[in-house]
Amino acid sequence: MPEPRWLRVTRVVVLSGLTLFTVVPIYAMATSALKPLQDVQGPFRWIPSHLTLRPFADIWRTVPLAHYFANSVIVSAAAMLCSVTVAIFAAYGVSRYRFRGRGLFSVTVLSTQMFPGILFLLPLFLIYVNLGNLTGVPLYGSRTGLVITYLTFSLPFSIWMLVGYFDSIPRGLDEAAQVDGAGPLRTLLQVILPAALPGVVAVAVYAFMTAWGEVLFASVLTSESSRTLAVGLQGYSTQNDVYWNQVMAASLVVSVPVVAGFLLLQRQFVAGLTAGAVK
Amino acid sequence: MATVTTPAGEAAPASSPAGRGSAGARGRAGRRAGGPWPRVTPYLLLLPALVLELAVHLVPIVVGIWMSVKSLTQFFISNWSAAPYVGLRNYRTALNVDGPAGRDLLHSLAVTVAFTLLSVGLAWLLGMTGAVLLQRPFRGRGLLRTLFLAPYALPVYAAVITWTFLFQRDTGLVNHVLVDQLHLSADRPFWLIGGNSFVALVVVSVWRTWPFALLCLTAGLQTVPTELYEAAAIDGAGFGRQLRNITLPMLRPVNRVLVLVLFLWTFNDFNTPYLLFGRAAPHAADLISVHIYQSSFITWNFGFGSAMSVLLLLFLLVVTAAYLLVTSRGASESAGRGDA
Numbered sequence: 001m002p003e004p005r006w007l008r009v010t011r012v013v014v015l016s017g018l019t020l021f022t023v024v025p026i027y028a029m030a031t032s033a034l035k036p037l038q039d040v041q042g043p044f045r046w047i048p049s050h051l052t053l054r055p056f057a058d059i060w061r062t063v064p065l066a067h068y069f070a071n072s073v074i075v076s077a078a079a080m081l082c083s084v085t086v087a088i089f090a091a092y093g094v095s096r097y098r099f100r101g102r103g104l105f106s107v108t109v110l111s112t113q114m115f116p117g118i119l120f121l122l123p124l125f126l127i128y129v130n131l132g133n134l135t136g137v138p139l140y141g142s143r144t145g146l147v148i149t150y151l152t153f154s155l156p157f158s159i160w161m162l163v164g165y166f167d168s169i170p171r172g173l174d175e176a177a178q179v180d181g182a183g184p185l186r187t188l189l190q191v192i193l194p195a196a197l198p199g200v201v202a203v204a205v206y207a208f209m210t211a212w213g214e215v216l217f218a219s220v221l222t223s224e225s226s227r228t229l230a231v232g233l234q235g236y237s238t239q240n241d242v243y244w245n246q247v248m249a250a251s252l253v254v255s256v257p258v259v260a261g262f263l264l265l266q267r268q269f270v271a272g273l274t275a276g277a278v279k
Numbered sequence: 280m281a282t283v284t285t286p287a288g289e290a291a292p293a294s295s296p297a298g299r300g301s302a303g304a305r306g307r308a309g310r311r312a313g314g315p316w317p318r319v320t321p322y323l324l325l326l327p328a329l330v331l332e333l334a335v336h337l338v339p340i341v342v343g344i345w346m347s348v349k350s351l352t353q354f355f356i357s358n359w360s361a362a363p364y365v366g367l368r369n370y371r372t373a374l375n376v377d378g379p380a381g382r383d384l385l386h387s388l389a390v391t392v393a394f395t396l397l398s399v400g401l402a403w404l405l406g407m408t409g410a411v412l413l414q415r416p417f418r419g420r421g422l423l424r425t426l427f428l429a430p431y432a433l434p435v436y437a438a439v440i441t442w443t444f445l446f447q448r449d450t451g452l453v454n455h456v457l458v459d460q461l462h463l464s465a466d467r468p469f470w471l472i473g474g475n476s477f478v479a480l481v482v483v484s485v486w487r488t489w490p491f492a493l494l495c496l497t498a499g500l501q502t503v504p505t506e507l508y509e510a511a512a513i514d515g516a517g518f519g520r521q522l523r524n525i526t527l528p529m530l531r532p533v534n535r536v537l538v539l540v541l542f543l544w545t546f547n548d549f550n551t552p553y554l555l556f557g558r559a560a561p562h563a564a565d566l567i568s569v570h571i572y573q574s575s576f577i578t579w580n581f582g583f584g585s586a587m588s589v590l591l592l593l594f595l596l597v598v599t600a601a602y603l604l605v606t607s608r609g610a611s612e613s614a615g616r617g618d619a
Contacts, residue, residue: 018409041450044451086328093322093323099321113543118547118568121572126359155331213434215436219553247444254437255433270494
C-alpha cells in the first residue's frame with residue numbers, strides 16, 4: 001500500500017519531536033553527571049568544558065549513598081520475593097479454579113488503583129507507630145514495615161499479569177500431571193511455573209521497580225537507618241549548595257539497574273500487561 | 280476482542296462462558312485428585328494475598344474513617360485512642376468554603392482537576408500519535424519504541440530531580456534555550472515558584488506518563504487485523520477514515536481502561552509535585568495529595584487530614600463510577616465488542 005507523502009513527512013516530524021522531548025532531559029542528566037562543578041554553577045552548557053568522573057566518586061561521600069543504596073536493594077528485593085510468591089499462589093487459584101467471588105477479582109484490582117496513597121498513609125503511619133509500641137516489633141522506621149507496605153502495592157497488578165500468563169498455559173498439562181498423581185501444589189511448581197517463567201520474571205521486575213521507585217511512604221515510614229534512595233537522593237538538594245553534577249550522577253547510578261531490567265524485559269512486560277488489561 | 284496475540288491469546292476461550300464451564304469441570308476433577316479440603320483450595324491459595332491487602336489497604340482505610348471523626352492532633356499521636364470524638368466537625372471544616380481551610384481545599388481540588396485533565400489529555404494524545412505513527416514497520420522502529428519507554432522506566436525521583444535541574448532559573452536548560460538561545464523572553468522566568476510552576480508540573484507529568492499510554496496503545500494496535508486496513512484501502516479509505524473507522528473503534532476497550540488508570544494515577548500523583556517543589560508546593564500547583572500531606576504533617580492534625588482523604592476517596596468513587604457507567608453504555612451500543 002503506498003503511503004501519501006504528507007503522512008511520511010508528518011511521521012518524520014512528529015517522531016523527531018517526540019524523540020527530542022524524550023532524549024533531551026536524559027542527555028542533560030548524563031552529560032551533567034560528567035561535568036566539573038563550575039559547569040553546573042553557571043548558565044547551562046550543552047557540552048561539558050571537560051569530562052570528569054569525579055561526580056561519580058563524590059556522590060558516595062556527600063551523602064551516605066551506599067547506605068541508602070543497600071537499604072533500597074534489601075527492601076526492594078525482599079518486597080519482590082514476597083510479592084511474587086504470594087502472587088503466584090493467588091494467580092494459580094484465580095486461573096485454575098472456579099469459586100464464589102472469582103468475578104470480583106478484576107474489579108478489586110482496578111479499585112486498588114483508585115485509592116489515593118495519602119488516604120492510607122496517615123492511618124498506616126499511626127498503626128505502625130502504635131503496633132511498634134505495643135509489640136516491640138518496630139514497623140515504623142524499619143525496613144520490615146516498608147517491605148510489607150511495598151509488597152501490597154505490586155501485588156494486585158502482579159496477580160493480574162500472572163493470571164493472564166497462567167490462563168495461556170494449556171490445561172492439558174495440568175491434567176497430565178494430575179493423572180500422574182500430582183496434587184495442586186506439585187502441579188503448580190512442576191508444570192505451571194516452568195511454563196510461565198517469562199511472566200514470573202516480568203512480574204518480579206515490576207515488583208522490584210515498584211518498591212525501588214516509591215517515594216511517599218518512604219518519606220514518612222523510614223528513619224535515618226532505614227532510609228531508601230527515594231528519600232536519600234533529596235539529601236543533595238537540602239545542602240546550602242546544590243551539587244547538580246553529583247545529583248545527576250547519583251540519579252544515573254540509581255536508574256541504571258531498573259531501566260536495564262525494564263528494557264530487557266519490555267516484551268514480557270507488554271504481554272503480561274495486555275493479557276490482564278484487555279480482558 | 281478479548282485478548283492479544285501474545286501468550287495470553289489462548290486465554291480467550293477461558294473467558295467465554297463455554298470455556299469457563301469446561302475449565303470449571305477440569306478444576307473439579309483437579310480438586311478430587313488434590314488435597315483433603317478440595318473446596319477451600321482456591322481460597323487457601325488466595326488467602327495470603329487477601330490478608331496482606333486487607334491489612335495494608337482496607338484496615339487503614341477503616342482506621343482513616345475512624346480518625347476523621349476524631350480530633351487527632353499532635354498531642355494524641357502516640358496515644359491515639361485518647362483523642363476526643365468530634366463527630367463531623369473535621370468534615371464541616373473541610374467543606375466550609377468560607378473558612379480558610381475549606382477555601383484552600385477547594386482551590387487545591389480545582390488545580391488538581393485542571394492538572395489532571397490537561398496532563399491525561401496530552402499524555403493520551405502523544406501516546407496515540409506515537410502508537411499510530413509506529414504502526415507500520417520501518418527501519419529504527421524497534422529502537423524508537425524502546426527509547427520512548429525510557430522515561431517510564433526511570434525511577435520517578437531520578438526523573439523528577441533531573442527536571443528540577445532543567446527548570447532552575449539561572450543554571451537550567453529550559454531558560455538557557457528559551458532566553459539565551461531563542462531570545463523568547465528578556466528576563467529569566469522562574470519555573471518552580473509562582474504561576475509557571477503549573478506548566479512545569481504538567482510538562483514533567485506528561486513526560487513521565489505518555490510512554491505508558493504508548494505502551495498500552497501499541498499493544499492494543501497489534502490486535503487489529505491488518506486485513507481490515509487492506510480491505511479499507513481497497514475501498515479507497517484514506518488514512519483519516521481508517522483511523523476513524525478502524526483504529527479508534529478497535530482500541531475502545533484498551534482506551535476505556537487506559538484513560539481511567541491514567542486519570543487515577545495523575546489525580547493521585549504525589550511524587551511529581553513533592554519532588555519538584557519540595558515540601559512547600561507553590562499555590563498555583565498545589566495538588567490535592569501534597570495539600571493533604573502538608574496540612575497533616577506540618578500541623579500534625581491527622582484527624583483533619585483523614586477527613587480530607589475520605590472526601591477525596593468519595594470524589595474519586597463518584598467520578599470512577601460515573602465514568603464506568605457512561606463508557607459501558609457506549610460499549611453496549613456498539614454491540615459485539617460489549618464483552619471485552
